[in-house]
Amino acid sequence: MGTGLDNESLAGVLSSLHEFAKRELSDEKLLEWDRTDVCPVDVVRRMYGDELGIQLLFVPSEYGGLGGSTFDVYRTCEAMARVDLGVATSVLATFLGSDPISVGGTPEQRERWLGRIASEGALVAYGATEPSAGSDLGALKTTATPVEEGGQVVGYKLNGSKQWISNGGIADFTTVLANTPKGPSWFVVEKGTAGFSAGRQEEKHGIRLSNTAPLTLEDVYVEADRLIGGVEGQGLVQAQAVFGYTRVMVASFGLGAGWGALDRAIPYSKDRVQGGGPLSEKQGYTHKLVIPRIAWLEAGRSYIEETAELIDAAEGLQGQYNTEGAIAKYVSSEAGNAAAEAAIQALGGYGYVHEYMVEKFKRDVRITTIYEGTSEILEMTIARDRWQLHMKTRGAYYADRAKELDSLHARRPDVGAALAAVALRAAGEVMERCRVGRLTRHQHVLLRLGELIARAECAASFARRAARALDGALHEKADRRFEPPVLAALSRVFAREAALGVAHEGARWVVGAGGVAPGEVESLERAVGTRVALAGQTGLIEDMDRVADALYERARS
């Protein structure tokens, strides 16, 4: 992907976005559009215009864009989600819609369609999902029938329907996935094409500023040059090619919306006096509703930053780091939901009403565990991929990763690396027990493995990030909200949770699926490291105190 913008230009983009949001997307306006279920199309179009040109970030420079890197896109997506996830979704939809063209388009198609996004600010939609083809896209029913003249295919007739399409009712053009005789393929369909229509905007739980609509295609004729890449049957490969990248985008949405909600709760807790003092001074409040939520979000960020670096260092996007993208999205979107939920609780009754915004964050962030791969599909993706690594290395994969963490711990004993290693070893041990007992024949066990693996890998990633912060070696565009020692404390908080959680939950599913005889439970506990993980909880409260002190700018005695 390349290095993208220089640091100063990224700061410029983020600051323009901030200014634009301050001017055009105030809380009052957002709440009114949310209440009346209005997509502010003119504001979205202005975001694509001279004022902001947000779409330029993901258009390559040869087509008139800025050619942003994955890291640039992560930082920008997080910032957008802190403002409004509905508006951010409109930008995501344009990116997703342009994806098949970027990945599989001919040079002429890229020039034409990516050029239109860059120069005209064209809004795009991505038409993959259908009423009966959601997670399982292979079940799609929309057809593209070749139209021949003199033995040559001159065009296609498209028939079918699409469901839940972001920007569906407002896009200037849509990329539509349809079955050709040689398999699923992408087509560009322009607004106004005969037979192509959008239904009523869906009335949604959240992201109500985003236009989501069903699409109908009735004998829609498109010229042959609208078949992306000019070859039939490449659609699913093209769709998969950028999952790593697009999932980093949605991961950043979860991160941004979660932080957006917490950043309302944190100042509130300083001002709100109950029980003789501000809530920020009540440990039972901060250590339940704030600190663990931050640790989880920042674990997600660690994985996002590592994945973004990997993608940017890679040659192309073709299918690389899809599992890493899945882990980043799974953890960050679940963390974002949990953070927003905690933020409502943190504001009490005020959290439950619209005015204070946190309940809107909660409704909005809900979508991040559904679109671009539901959490359950991601659990399956993660488990299957890492299962293969486990088998290929004869069970050594996580043992080797754990050794790397042990070495890190020897050099940096304060970043939680030893406990992250416990989590990784536990994940490896649980996988091995599942292999021996053939326990993944139970789909639930397979998916729980996905969850445990994601947690263990995020703990490892967080420890590496905390060490880099202490070494002064973070990526130049990395988030620097926390001072390195505080980040290290957060990493330790998360590593403790991961180690105990993976060991305990992993053992639970092994036992639950009949993987051990009753008399062997104790040896299983030893093998997955439950006791070690429990002993590692020493110092947990002190670390949480340390983070709370930093967060609330209190001097430590």
Ligand SMILES: Cc1cc2nc3c(=O)[nH]c(=O)nc-3n(C[C@H](O)[C@H](O)[C@H](O)COP(=O)(O)OP(=O)(O)OC[C@H]3O[C@@H](n4cnc5c(N)ncnc54)[C@H](O)[C@@H]3O)c2cc1C
């Ligand atoms: C607001 C919004 C915007 C969207 N924008 C777009 C867009 O722009 N373009 C587009 O193409 N799509 C879009 N989508 C569609 C979205 O990607 C799908 O909703 C999503 O992929 C899930 O598909 P589904 O809704 O059919 O649910 P299903 O696939 O039917 O899943 C229902 C439930 O079953 C679970 N499940 C599914 N399969 C399995 C399995 N094999 N094993 C275990 N559990 C399983 C899922 O995790 C989920 O919990 C959007 C959706 C929404 C709600």
